[in-house]
Amino acid sequence: MTASVPGQSDPSAPFGLRRMGEGPSDWALVVALVLSCSTASLRSRFALPRAPTREELLRRFRGFLLAGPPDGVALLATAANEPVGLLNLVPDHDHQAEMAVLVADAWQHHGVGTYLTASVREIGRWQGWTVRAVVETDNRPARALLRRHRVGPTRCTSIQFGQWQYTITVAAPQRPTSQETAWTTTSSPAAAPR
Numbered sequence: 122m123t124a125s126v127p128g129q130s131d132p133s134a135p136f137g138l139r140r141m142g143e144g145p146s147d148w149a150l151v152v153a154l155v156l157s158c159s160t161a162s163l164r165s166r167f168a169l170p171r172a173p174t175r176e177e178l179l180r181r182f183r184g185f186l187l188a189g190p191p192d193g194v195a196l197l198a199t200a201a202n203e204p205v206g207l208l209n210l211v212p213d214h215d216h217q218a219e220m221a222v223l224v225a226d227a228w229q230h231h232g233v234g235t236y237l238t239a240s241v242r243e244i245g246r247w248q249g250w251t252v253r254a255v256v257e258t259d260n261r262p263a264r265a266l267l268r269r270h271r272v273g274p275t276r277c278t279s280i281q282f283g284q285w286q287y288t289i290t291v292a293a294p295q296r297p298t299s300q301e302t303a304w305t306t307t308s309s310p311a312a313a314p315r
């Protein structure tokens with residue numbers, strides 16, 4: 122399914138937003154995104170001890186990168202219809218879910234991660250859920266993102282083995298029309314890193 126959070130198809134939205142399904146065209150976009158990321162970024166995204174090859178990563182983690190239907194969500198940020206970032210939210214139990222974000226290297230520090238995380242709140246479905254994010258202690262961009270996002274109240278709940286775990290309680294959407302069922306297709310306005 123290709124979709125956007127309602128209210129974000131306005132021209133002022135900084136990026137396009139697609140809700141990913143499991144079809145080949147969506148997978149092709151994920152592959153393109155992964156190919157545009159450095160192995161260092163990919164290692165950080167999956168908190169892996171060593172940098173994997175992109176091929177290995179695509180083979181091993183396809184399920185996570187598309188997760189995820191039916192229960193989770195994978196949101197792709199686009200610029201000029203090119204993939205620039207991906208957020209995965211994978212539910213496990215009791216209204217808890219794990220979140221991870223990956224932004225193409227050329228687009229890092231341009232607001233893509235902030236835009237994607239804000240979208241989790243606007244979907245509405247996740248309101249009141251506890252979302253966990255695990256980042257390595259030396260991952261300054263991820264920690265900055267988790268300090269400054271507006272998804273909801275955030276706490277650092279554990280620090281161990283060189284990783285920090287944050288928990289976020291997802292707040293109510295800020296936009297009145299936010300319902301997952303109301304998603305519609307959108308284009309992506311931005312063309313190149315500004």
Ligand SMILES: CC(C)(COP(=O)(O)OP(=O)(O)OC[C@H]1O[C@@H](n2cnc3c(N)ncnc32)[C@H](O)[C@@H]1OP(=O)(O)O)[C@@H](O)C(=O)NCCC(=O)NCCS
Nearest residue numbers: 165166221222223224229230231232233234235262263265
């Ligand atoms: C972490 C990541 C998702 C951040 O996404 P992003 O699009 O670059 O982040 P944004 O541009 O929205 O910026 C978010 C905050 O991080 C800060 N930031 C971004 N890149 C930074 C950098 N290289 N160094 C320091 N701070 C940085 C921004 O200044 C901003 O903080 P501010 O609001 O105080 O200014 C991205 O760097 C990434 O994909 N890294 C590799 C994968 C990863 O580590 N994922 C996180 C674990 S799941």
